[in-house]
């Protein structure tokens with residue numbers, strides 16, 4: 363675990379203005395060869411752009427097929443769910459409205475950043491009572507946690 | 520004294536006023552600048568009307584048919600009003616046929632101005648590449664494609680991914696600051712029709728706010744819930760033609776995310792603005808324009824009242840509005856003209 367932690371800390375340490383860049387956007391291949399020359403190490407560090415270059419709805423379509431995810435397509439991003447969610451008030455990384463949108467649009471780097479927070483959902487159901495579009499966000503959180511676990515989060519970038 | 524009412528403009532508002540007055544027993548002189556009655560819905564070949572997908576002919580056909588055939592309505596197409604003298608109850612107007620230059624003189628009891636609007640010309644705003652890149656079209660042009668049942672790009676192929684950009688030439692200091700009120704609903708109606716026509720197409724609505732007012736809201740709900748149309752909140756900064764596809768640059772403001780995504784077709788929700796016809800009619804009739812170039816009623820809450828006795832207003836020459844509102848305004852203006860007739864023509 364300690365080694366893992368260290369690796370995380372050292373990630374992208376050669377990048378000037380490192381604090382501008384999210385962890386998820388730094389790619390450091392263990393071994394990199396170009397034209398027969400070994401480029402491993404700092405020369406191989408890649409910073410992926412923040413710009414969204416693709417909309418990919420494959421994960422979203424998968425969520426729609428899960429038992430409690432079926433109504434997710436009705437969401438219009440009003441934020442009523444987040445407004446009443448006790449967990450969202452305690453931890454800004456958990457936001458049911460936001461989770462639904464990034465999954466809908468397939469923003470992979472964002473998904474990687476926040477997907478593990480989906481398990482913070484307490485299952486209290488306040489959101490589903492408040493949602494004006496009958497999306498059942500509480501159920502959607504369950505569906506999302508299943509989708510993320512089964513590796514379906516690995517759509518396109 | 521004369522029992523005739525002059526109606527300037529043969530769009531939905533003017534036609535409705537003419538039909539009501541003729542039904543009421545008045546003679547109508549209907550002057551239309553173009554060679555065709557029907558206004559924007561006929562000129563741009565609208566496939567159907569929001570909010571209920573009513574075929575355009577169902578709404579416009581009876582009005583046009585009536586005016587073309589009724590002995591009570593004298594239609595002057597390709598014509599404009601050139602002069603207007605006199606006062607309420609007895610105006611003398613000159614009507615000039617623009618094709619042959621001939622002028623006729625008529626005596627009328629009152630005047631209804633229904634000169635309508637023009638679509639915003641998107642080539643004025645270079646951001647959207649309209650007129651420079653292929654497959655960037657306006658909602659006005661898409662209507663005709665939908666009507667034909669053939670939605671294709673310049674290469675003849677149906678698009679797989681389409682972006683609608685809302686508020687083009689609306690709500691923007693550099694062009695027109697007002698809201699065109701109908702283009703959200705019209706764009707959504709078209710997105711649904713595009714899905715119905717093409718089936719296999721991804722549609723993205725890039726919007727700042729969705730203003731589907733009143734009962735038009737159903738369009739918005741259905742587009743999401745029944746047709747899986749995607750919504751991205753933001754405003755587009757640039758459309759760039761790569762030689763093959765259209766790169767659309769904007770921000771998804773729900774995630775703080777700038778995007779640059781490729782599309783096959785971009786549809787611009789071009790707004791409503793006052794056209795040269797409205798300016799011409801206002802000039803001849805001595806009516807005031809507001810800061811935007813629409814005709815200013817005496818009092819903004821009472822559209823029919825032009826501020827000049829015996830001259831009444833109806834429709835989009837006053838402000839942007841839908842056809843359902845335009846038609847009611849035509850009837851309301853006809854009522855004012857009827858009141859003048861009752862007072863001045865011997866009963």
Ligand SMILES: Cc1cc2nc3c(=O)[nH]c(=O)nc-3n(C[C@H](O)[C@H](O)[C@H](O)COP(=O)(O)OP(=O)(O)OC[C@H]3O[C@@H](n4cnc5c(N)ncnc54)[C@H](O)[C@@H]3O)c2cc1C
Nearest residue numbers: 528530531532552558559568569635636796834835841842
């Ligand atoms: C792309 C698009 C789609 C739309 N679709 C819908 C829809 O689905 N449902 C809906 O409710 N609304 C829709 N609208 C709005 C609708 O088009 C207008 O509400 C309606 O056309 C306004 O009618 P009008 O009679 O005021 O003006 P117009 O339709 O513009 O008619 C005015 C007429 O007056 C003539 N004219 C102008 N100047 C003169 C002059 N000086 N002398 C003589 N004649 C003159 C013009 O040639 C024209 O024929 C749409 C608008 C747009 C931009």
Ligand code: SF4
Nearest residue numbers: 447483484486487489
């Ligand atoms: S069910 Fe989960 S997402 Fe909904 S309000 Fe409760 S904790 Fe928040």
Ligand code: SF4
Nearest residue numbers: 437440441442443493
């Ligand atoms: S309350 Fe419902 S519609 Fe609103 S953001 Fe949450 S899930 Fe979507």
